[in-house]
Amino acid sequence: xxLKHFVATGILAIAAAGxxxxxxxxxxxxxxxxxxxxxLAPVSEAVYGTGTVEPERWAKVVPxxxxxxxxxxxxxxxxxxxxxxxxxxxxxxxxxxxxxxEINRGQLERDLARAEKDRDKNDAARTEYEQRWTKxxxxxxxxxxxxVRLDSLxxxxxxxxxxxxxxxxxxxxxxxxxxxxxxxxxxxMQVVAEINEEEINRIAAGQKAFLRSEAFPGKALRANVSQxxxxxxxxxxxxxxYLRLPQDTPLxxxxxxxxxxxFREKQAAVVVPAEAITGDAVQTIDDGRIRRVPVKVGIxxxxxxxxxGEVSKGTSVLSPARIDLADGARIRIDxxxxxxxxxxxxxEPVDQPIATPEATMVASASPVRSDPDxxxxxxxxxxxxxxxxxxxxxxxxxxxR
Numbered sequence: 001x002x003l004k005h006f007v008a009t010g011i012l013a014i015a016a017a018g019x020x021x022x023x024x025x026x027x028x029x030x031x032x033x034x035x036x037x038x039x040l041a042p043v044s045e046a047v048y049g050t051g052t053v054e055p056e057r058w059a060k061v062v063p064x065x066x067x068x069x070x071x072x073x074x075x076x077x078x079x080x081x082x083x084x085x086x087x088x089x090x091x092x093x094x095x096x097x098x099x100x101x102e103i104n105r106g107q108l109e110r111d112l113a114r115a116e117k118d119r120d121k122n123d124a125a126r127t128e129y130e131q132r133w134t135k136x137x138x139x140x141x142x143x144x145x146x147x148v149r150l151d152s153l154x155x156x157x158x159x160x161x162x163x164x165x166x167x168x169x170x171x172x173x174x175x176x177x178x179x180x181x182x183x184x185x186x187x188x189m190q191v192v193a194e195i196n197e198e199e200i201n202r203i204a205a206g207q208k209a210f211l212r213s214e215a216f217p218g219k220a221l222r223a224n225v226s227q228x229x230x231x232x233x234x235x236x237x238x239x240x241x242y243l244r245l246p247q248d249t250p251l252x253x254x255x256x257x258x259x260x261x262x263f264r265e266k267q268a269a270v271v272v273p274a275e276a277i278t279g280d281a282v283q284t285i286d287d288g289r290i291r292r293v294p295v296k297v298g299i300x301x302x303x304x305x306x307x308x309g310e311v312s313k314g315t316s317v318l319s320p321a322r323i324d325l326a327d328g329a330r331i332r333i334d335x336x337x338x339x340x341x342x343x344x345x346x347x348e349p350v351d352q353p354i355a356t357p358e359a360t361m362v363a364s365a366s367p368v369r370s371d372p373d374x375x376x377x378x379x380x381x382x383x384x385x386x387x388x389x390x391x392x393x394x395x396x397x398x399x400x401r
Contacts, residue, residue: 030330035285036319038272038311043301044265046210047202049241051193053255056244058184059158063089066175067153069168076166080157086166086181087155089174094150101143108136161185164253186253191223191243193259197232200239202263204228209243212258216250223249225261264299270313271304278321282307285316285333292327 067089075086112132119129157163164182168174191211195203203225211221223243232239243259245251276282281294298306311317316333325331 030288030332031322031325032334033318033322033325033331034320034334035316036273036276038270038282038307038313038315038317040268040313041271041304042265042267043269043271043299043304043306044262045299045301046260046262047195047199049193049195049259049261051191051241051243051257051259053189053245053251053253053257054192055161055164055184055186055253056188056190057159058161058164058182060179061086061155061158061181061183062176062179063155063174064152064176065089065149066173067091068173069170069180072155072166072168072170072180073163074166075163077162079162080160080183082157082159084157085154086157086163086183087168089153089155091150091153094146094153098143098146098150101139101146105136105139105143108132108139112136155180157181157183159183187247189245189249189251189253190226191245191251191257191259193241193243193257193261194236194238195241195261197237197239200228200232200241203239203241203261204263207261207263209259209261211243211251212260213251213255215252215255219250221249221251221257222246223259260302266299266306269298269306270308270311271301271306272311272317273303273319274300274305275320276317277305277307278323282311283318283321283325284311285318285331288330290318290322290325290327290329290331 069087070090071088073086080086112129115125115129115132118125120126161184164184164186166181168178168180174180191209205225205227207225209223209225211223213219213221223245225241226244227242229240229242241261243261251257272282277295277297280297281292284291284293293310295307295309295311298308300306318331322331
């Protein structure tokens, strides 16, 4: 009997402790959450790729034969004309052979001149003349072929332009696998980018692209899609896309860049961070309680996501979303993390990148820009920063629980 009484008492104690913990966690000390503000800002979807800056027209100068280099011009950065000599390979053997051929041709010409005087005397003389004429013509053909071999040892500019780069040194042995010169007009330039085959159907000529280069951190670099290679690479599963650069681009030939090709965008949309969306809804706050609001997801940007529904700009939403909290659950807002800001006017939407882990606003006010594309550039170019910020925010929430 005492044992039953002890067990019953224990169960009641556990139930009371559980009820007390529930009341403490839900009413006295509810969960701590962070919020963001739905804002009116630009949003865009982009296809990512990597590429290299190249001139639109250029060519490589490659030796046709494997020989020692005896002459190379010091002409990097200099303008050259098509056919201008840039270097030479060792041709001593070919020149010696050509001299012997020339001597032999002289002898054949003299023999033919003697045979010509007697060719009308009889059939034998006529036959001898024809044989000597054939030998002379064969010698002339051999000499012409030898001169072509000699000329192939001369390295010439393939087109008008600038010597963009020179490799190799006099005395080295170079062959068909060695590029000695890159020649072409330095402008206009383009980016040759590789795009995954799964996303190539989203790309079309005329689309704008925003570039990122380690050489110009934080600088907005622009380009436009000029051409898509019809045939992809089945091994790498990529397609080649050409992005034309403006004349005033600071990029240099040979630089590597990351490209975000915009295929869908809006200059003014109600946006929230991607992490604020759970399923097809966002979690808003109504009198200290969570309220689940269904929304339709529109454009998915690198940083923000357009939402369509009963959520207007200025509405607070949980960010990141808390799928562990039920609809109607009481919560506490971490006011030290949420930062209020006036959104930009609807006529000039601005999407300002998150700069620190403490700032969880989707968009904040900033001076009106002369070019609305700069806002889209800012959103497209800060994806790496955003990922770091989101990780920091999640760690902050985990530590506060």
